Amino acid sequence: MRWLKAILLILITLVLVWALDRPWGAVPALGRLLDPINGAMANADPAKDVFPDIAHIRGLQQPVTAWIDDRAVPHIHAASDHDLYLVQGYLHAYFRLWQMDLQTRAAGGRVSEVVGEKALGFDRMQRRKGMVYGAEHSLKAMEAEPHSRVMLDAYRDGVNAFIMTLNFRRLPLEYKLMGFRPEPWTNLRTALLMKYMADDLTGATDDIALTWLRDRLSPEEFASLYPEKISGSKPVIPEGTAFAPPSLTVPSVPDIPDSLFAHFNDRDTTSNHVSLSVRPCRYGRGGEGQNAECKIQDSDAVGGIGSNNWAISGRFTASGAPILCNDPHLGLNLPSLWFEVQLQTPGMNVYGVSLPGAPGVVIGFNDSLSWGLTNNYRDVKDYYEIYPADKDHYWFNGQRKAYDYRHETIGIKGGKTIVDTVPYTVHGPVQYDAQQPDPSESGKTLAMTWMAHRPTNEMLALHDLNKARNYDEFVQAISHFECPAQNFVYADRAGNIALWGQGKFINKWKEQGRYVMEGKDSLTLWGQEIPAAENPHVLNPPQGYLASANQSVTDDTYPYYYNGMFYEFRSWRINAILQQLANTNDTVATVHGKDTALHTGRRYFLVPYSRHNNGSYSFSGTAIYVGQDSVQNDVHSYLADAMYPFFSAAGNDTAWNESLDKESTTATTFQVWWALLCKNIWSDDFEHIPYALWPSPERTMQLLRSDTSLAYYDDRKTPQVENRTDIIMRTHKETHDSLDKLRKTTGLEWYKVKNTTINHLTKIPAFGYTGLKIGGWGNTINAVKQTHGPSWRMIVEMGKDSIRAYGVYPGGQSGNPGSSRYADMLDHWVDGKYYRLLFLPNSARQQSKQIRHTWTFKPA
Amino acid sequence: MKFILSLVLIALLSLIATWYLPWWSLAVVAFLVCCFLQQSSGRSFLAAFLAIFLLWLGFGLWKDSGNAHVLATRMAAMFGLPHYSLYLLVAALVGGLVAGFGGWTGSLVRKAF
Numbered sequence: 017m018r019w020l021k022a023i024l025l026i027l028i029t030l031v032l033v034w035a036l037d038r039p040w041g042a043v044p045a046l047g048r049l050l051d052p053i054n055g056a057m058a059n060a061d062p063a064k065d066v067f068p069d070i071a072h073i074r075g076l077q078q079p080v081t082a083w084i085d086d087r088a089v090p091h092i093h094a095a096s097d098h099d100l101y102l103v104q105g106y107l108h109a110y111f112r113l114w115q116m117d118l119q120t121r122a123a124g125g126r127v128s129e130v131v132g133e134k135a136l137g138f139d140r141m142q143r144r145k146g147m148v149y150g151a152e153h154s155l156k157a158m159e160a161e162p163h164s165r166v167m168l169d170a171y172r173d174g175v176n177a178f179i180m181t182l183n184f185r186r187l188p189l190e191y192k193l194m195g196f197r198p199e200p201w202t203n204l205r206t207a208l209l210m211k212y213m214a215d216d217l218t219g220a221t222d223d224i225a226l227t228w229l230r231d232r233l234s235p236e237e238f239a240s241l242y243p244e245k246i247s248g249s250k251p252v253i254p255e256g257t258a259f260a261p262p263s264l265t266v267p268s269v270p271d272i273p274d275s276l277f278a279h280f281n282d283r284d285t286t287s288n289h290v291s292l293s294v295r296p297c298r299y300g301r302g303g304e305g306q307n308a309e310c311k312i313q314d315s316d317a318v319g320g321i322g323s324n325n326w327a328i329s330g331r332f333t334a335s336g337a338p339i340l341c342n343d344p345h346l347g348l349n350l351p352s353l354w355f356e357v358q359l360q361t362p363g364m365n366v367y368g369v370s371l372p373g374a375p376g377v378v379i380g381f382n383d384s385l386s387w388g389l390t391n392n393y394r395d396v397k398d399y400y401e402i403y404p405a406d407k408d409h410y411w412f413n414g415q416r417k418a419y420d421y422r423h424e425t426i427g428i429k430g431g432k433t434i435v436d437t438v439p440y441t442v443h444g445p446v447q448y449d450a451q452q453p454d455p456s457e458s459g460k461t462l463a464m465t466w467m468a469h470r471p472t473n474e475m476l477a478l479h480d481l482n483k484a485r486n487y488d489e490f491v492q493a494i495s496h497f498e499c500p501a502q503n504f505v506y507a508d509r510a511g512n513i514a515l516w517g518q519g520k521f522i523n524k525w526k527e528q529g530r531y532v533m534e535g536k537d538s539l540t541l542w543g544q545e546i547p548a549a550e551n552p553h554v555l556n557p558p559q560g561y562l563a564s565a566n567q568s569v570t571d572d573t574y575p576y577y578y579n580g581m582f583y584e585f586r587s588w589r590i591n592a593i594l595q596q597l598a599n600t601n602d603t604v605a606t607v608h609g610k611d612t613a614l615h616t617g618r619r620y621f622l623v624p625y626s627r628h629n630n631g632s633y634s635f636s637g638t639a640i641y642v643g644q645d646s647v648q649n650d651v652h653s654y655l656a657d658a659m660y661p662f663f664s665a666a667g668n669d670t671a672w673n674e675s676l677d678k679e680s681t682t683a684t685t686f687q688v689w690w691a692l693l694c695k696n697i698w699s700d701d702f703e704h705i706p707y708a709l710w711p712s713p714e715r716t717m718q719l720l721r722s723d724t725s726l727a728y729y730d731d732r733k734t735p736q737v738e739n740r741t742d743i744i745m746r747t748h749k750e751t752h753d754s755l756d757k758l759r760k761t762t763g764l765e766w767y768k769v770k771n772t773t774i775n776h777l778t779k780i781p782a783f784g785y786t787g788l789k790i791g792g793w794g795n796t797i798n799a800v801k802q803t804h805g806p807s808w809r810m811i812v813e814m815g816k817d818s819i820r821a822y823g824v825y826p827g828g829q830s831g832n833p834g835s836s837r838y839a840d841m842l843d844h845w846v847d848g849k850y851y852r853l854l855f856l857p858n859s860a861r862q863q864s865k866q867i868r869h870t871w872t873f874k875p876a
Numbered sequence: 877m878k879f880i881l882s883l884v885l886i887a888l889l890s891l892i893a894t895w896y897l898p899w900w901s902l903a904v905v906a907f908l909v910c911c912f913l914q915q916s917s918g919r920s921f922l923a924a925f926l927a928i929f930l931l932w933l934g935f936g937l938w939k940d941s942g943n944a945h946v947l948a949t950r951m952a953a954m955f956g957l958p959h960y961s962l963y964l965l966v967a968a969l970v971g972g973l974v975a976g977f978g979g980w981t982g983s984l985v986r987k988a989f
Contacts, residue, residue: 022989048898063946
């Protein structure tokens with residue numbers, strides 16, 4: 017009897033241990049996790065920074081020093097590139113290993129391995145997009161070039177040196193939660209990260225949507241509603257800038273009018289449900305279906321990924337030195353996309369933000385010059401309709417051509433693997449077919465030609481750019497930055513400002529790639545590459561300032577054809593501010609409001625609103641100091657300004673400053689009103705087209721201002737014919753009803769309705785922040801939306817004697833949710849405050865009081 | 877006396893064991909200690925339970941105190957618990973339970989064979 021009882025107890029104990037040592041669905045192995053010695057609590061980093069004094073690393077050639085400052089930013093001083101990037105890799109991994117792992121897994125379609133079947137669709141699409149295919153090409157190019165090779169290899173060794181120090185206890189928390197372990201870092205992972213950015217920035221495309229619309233609308237109507245360039249655009253390269261004559265002959269449109277573009281009109285339009293890559297974003301706090309009628313016109317997915325940068329000549333600054341500003345808008349997540357770092361070798365001293373997973377500094381400044389990036393948005397991703405001949409062949413130039421097959425093996429958590437066979441054509445991978453239909457569900461076989469598939473070497477661009485000492489070296493460096501194309505703004509200590517729309521582009525015939533092309537004829541193939549020197553650029557323009565905010569790149573005098581998904585509102589606003597700064601003698605730019613306070617005791621400035629001042633502006637005699645921090649945090653809506661006469665017609669707040677201030681209830685009223693107005697104008701005419709593909713807000717605004725009786729104003733569902741006034745008055749009424757609902761649920765303050773949220777990459781609510789008290793929207797300079805916004809704000813003054821730089825990002829240096837450095841900069845970011853960046857002199861010894869710790873790396 | 881001795885031994889040996897071995901080695905420790913230091917089943921369970929409960933709670937509190945409750949608060953929220961201390965308490969209870977069963981088993985095995 018006793019032994020029976022003993023055996024029973026043994027069994028119970030074993031079952032208990034077994035049950036607690038394995039995951040149950042999404043619940044991690046609880047015993048491992050709850051164990052405070054090795055589990056989660058082992059990741060409870062000391063609230064006061066503690067870093068090792070010394071680390072021994074195999075492969076290091078000379079000792080390296082990393083000074084960690086009071087914001088946990090490492091300042092790395094090394095004797096060679098090799099040692100520098102090795103330690104950068106080690107430190108990236110030290111702070112952000114899990115994030116590096118997951119983001120590159122996502123890039124390469126390997127998420128299912130760690131989360132299971134639910135990610136299979138995602139992984140499959142990543143493979144079909146040719147993410148790994150493109151990364152392998154770039155990897156080859158990067159490894160063939162000596163400088164980028166050293167960077168990659170050393171960086172990889174550094175990451176792996178850190179991984180080698182890990183046991184279960186020391187693993188980042190997320191590994192314990194998800195139940196997997198890091199594998200050795202490879203150069204392919206770094207290449208995948210570059211493609212991850214390329215996909216984020218050039219992956220969105222309206223080719224399929226425009227092909228639909230082109231077949232449905234008359235040519236005049238289509239041209240009017242979907243202009244290639246919006247009239248009145250203030251392009252990236254200022255109007256009037258002279259472009260060199262093209263060295264290539266711009267090709268004429270191939271003489272095969274019937275076989276240029278695909279047609280998607282072979283389906284019954286009334287029953288067709290079109291859902292073209294649209295993630296509807298709704299007002300309200302995660303309430304599915306709540307206020308579903310007031311969708312915000314520009315959703316997060318569309319127009320959310322944008323950025324601002326500008327440079328101001330010393331002629332217009334208080335100090336006489338040029339000022340450069342940049343705030344790239346990206347998906348806001350934790351751990352943050354960016355990691356601040358300073359890198360020093362004998363030939364280089366650079367500070368800025370880096371991408372965990374890749375060596376070098378992506379946005380920043382060195383001791384000679386500064387640069388910032390915005391997405392260029394020229395279309396570098398085109399689709400071709402493929403005509404299958406049989407299972408293994410397709411038609412091309414009248415002949416049967418065999419597919420090349422790429423076998424994509426996708427592992428699934430639990431041991432299963434599946435093999436996805438992706439057919440490749442002369443155009444590239446077949447992304448969509450009947451089994452994996454495109455977003456419009458046409459079922460057509462569509463192959464994709466994408467610049468991100470080409471063997472580009474952005475690593476070399478960063479290598480050269482980080483070391484560049486003058487404008488010529490800058491130009492030479494960025495010529496290697498080919499995809500994703502970026503608007504590089506530039507300011508140096510010699511007083512120059514410049515802007516380049518840089519990337520690798522194809523010499524296209526008119527409208528080539530604007531719509532899905534017929535893939536059966538070689539005449540529609542991509543042609544020659546445009547030489548980098550002929551990319552649109554400008555140095556020291558007469559106007560004395562330069563700005564890019566994802567708007568059209570050039571005026572019509574640029575010799576080569578291009579199209580793209582451009583946005584204008586932020587550009588209009590920034591240009592208005594800078595133009596006023598340049599045109600008025602008593603306004604001067606300062607880096608930061610603190611300087612303004614120094615001069616005038618006044619922190620913030622106001623730019624005149626055309627409604628109040630009719631475009632003119634007069635000063636009381638004292639100089640107005642314009643802190644660039646307040647410009648970056650400006651939430652004045654150009655759209656609201658332009659729409660004000662209509663908005664106020666129904667008695668809305670007449671004293672409103674047309675700003676989307678965080679606590680403004682009028683801002684909410686306006687946003688709801690505008691969304692409903694767009695719906696009322698377009699939803700009946702574009703009944704089966706999702707709202708993100710309706711004519712742009714810019715175009716809608718122009719039509720409303722210029723025309724009182726467009727046919728679109730009429731609601732086709734009512735017997736009477738509505739004009740502009742009718743539809744606006746009706747919108748006012750509906751707005752009132754929507755606001756009544758909002759008042760009862762979220763409250764009417766704009767930040768509450770907007771509900772800006774920064775999630776951890778796992779979307780675990782306890783690791784994220786929600787309901788952030790911040791204003792703005794996609795069409796204001798401070799473009800904070802629900803999950804997108806300024807991912808890094810930087811202001812640099814490139815003085816002859818000194819460099820002054822400020823910066824902030826929504827997160828913190830540590831990727832560990834258990835660290836007080838996880839999101840310690842978030843409050844500053846929300847409040848529009850900045851940190852003075854500590855730019856140390858290039859020296860083996862440092863004096864700064866801001867250095868909190870010295871970490872020495874020695875060869876093992 | 878035996879009770880205190882086994883409690884201290886289990887706590888100490890478990891700390892050492894789990895530093896190098898998987899977390900469940902504490903059940904083995906409790907088993908062995910209760911096997912060698914014979915007590916009633918109830919006292920064995922209690923000694924082992926308390927040993928790990930106190931070890932885990934103490935260790936958790938120590939880590940938490942230097943961490944300004946950042947992580948324990950997040951973990952508590954993740955498990956739907958309203959206060960960081962509850963996370964540490966629940967963790968300690970689970971650890972204690974496993975050790976308790978290990979200890980109880982140990983004493984029974986000693987009696988049976």
